[in-house]
Amino acid sequence: MKQTPKIIRRIIETIKPMNRICVVGHVRPDGDCIGSQLGLALALINAGKDVVCWNEDPVPPKLKFMDPHQIFERPRPGRVFDCVIATDAANYERIGSVAEFIENRQVLINIDHHASNTRYGNINWVAPREPATGTLIYRLMKEAGWPITQNIADCLFTAISTDTGSFQYPTTRPTTYHIAADLVKRGADLATVSNEVYNSYPIPRVKLLGHVFNSFRLQHQNKIGYFWLKKEDYERTGATAEDTEGLIDHIRAIEPVVIAVVFEEIEPEVTRISLRSKEDKIDVGAVAKLFGGGGHKAAAGARIEGSQDKVQRQVLAAVKQALEKAETAA
Numbered sequence: 001m002k003q004t005p006k007i008i009r010r011i012i013e014t015i016k017p018m019n020r021i022c023v024v025g026h027v028r029p030d031g032d033c034i035g036s037q038l039g040l041a042l043a044l045i046n047a048g049k050d051v052v053c054w055n056e057d058p059v060p061p062k063l064k065f066m067d068p069h070q071i072f073e074r075p076r077p078g079r080v081f082d083c084v085i086a087t088d089a090a091n092y093e094r095i096g097s098v099a100e101f102i103e104n105r106q107v108l109i110n111i112d113h114h115a116s117n118t119r120y121g122n123i124n125w126v127a128p129r130e131p132a133t134g135t136l137i138y139r140l141m142k143e144a145g146w147p148i149t150q151n152i153a154d155c156l157f158t159a160i161s162t163d164t165g166s167f168q169y170p171t172t173r174p175t176t177y178h179i180a181a182d183l184v185k186r187g188a189d190l191a192t193v194s195n196e197v198y199n200s201y202p203i204p205r206v207k208l209l210g211h212v213f214n215s216f217r218l219q220h221q222n223k224i225g226y227f228w229l230k231k232e233d234y235e236r237t238g239a240t241a242e243d244t245e246g247l248i249d250h251i252r253a254i255e256p257v258v259i260a261v262v263f264e265e266i267e268p269e270v271t272r273i274s275l276r277s278k279e280d281k282i283d284v285g286a287v288a289k290l291f292g293g294g295g296h297k298a299a300a301g302a303r304i305e306g307s308q309d310k311v312q313r314q315v316l317a318a319v320k321q322a323l324e325k326a327e328t329a330a
Helices: 006-015 031-046 061-066 092-101 133-144 150-163 174-185 190-198 203-215 231-237 247-252 284-290 308-329
Strands: 020-024 050-054 081-087 105-112 123-126 217-219 224-229 259-267 270-277 299-305
Touching: 006 081, 006 105, 006 123, 006 133, 020 031, 031 050, 031 061, 031 081, 031 133, 031 150, 061 150, 061 190, 105 133, 133 150, 133 174, 150 174, 150 190, 203 224, 203 231, 203 247, 224 231, 224 247, 224 308, 247 259, 247 270, 259 308, 270 284, 270 308, 284 299, 284 308, 299 308
Parallel strands: 020 050, 020 081, 081 105, 105 123, 224 259
Antiparallel strands: 217 224, 259 270, 270 299
């Protein structure tokens, strides 16, 4: 019989006597973040715990189908928690403004799959080989004996599907399919997940996508593709930050492109970059780390201060260097 890893047993034993629990995620939450938070929160509620889900940013519209009972709420001061559980947040700063509302706690548990995780919790379960935090929550629930209801199955399936690019990214492992299959057996509604997450884009996002296709640029024998998202683009299209999710994949999908880059204007002197690679030998997480960011080999990001021209020049130079290094080693 396979032995339960010590870290999972420790988390289960720590949670067992706790009652007041807050589950937090990262700023600008994606499918893995929201799905992991909700899946865990629902399991804890079913176990008789008093649970809230807090994030700095609201749930993106396309992910609201997972939260019909509105478990997510706005953070508020004065709450005291026995335990705070952070899911999918690589560092404490990624929790954003929620951090000031969760200081009155006994224990902070950090559950994540990013290699760049800074181990900021009292208890840290960081598994970089896992393709999504959702797979960690699934393992935790199985070991704890918490029932996986249909709503939880939807949440965890969405978490895993979105962070693997619908099971396309090289981080996808054989066990990923086994977990997904089990979630379908337990009631995950594939039609609903597909329609809500992948086939229900609002018109402003479509307009923003049109901007991407009209403005992207190619470099280095078309192996590097990049584009900018500026405040004026949001104003012109009516799109919001939530509408940018997955736009980079359209550029990554161009046949000769190996590395895709998005430059997003946050403030006049602050740019958020997102990086994607479709070759396992190129580690964009290492590129992001050069600029104070992090992530995975195939997907990473950072926030960089400086003029837009300077940021673009420095990032593209680093990306080109990573690409040339991989080509030389081949």
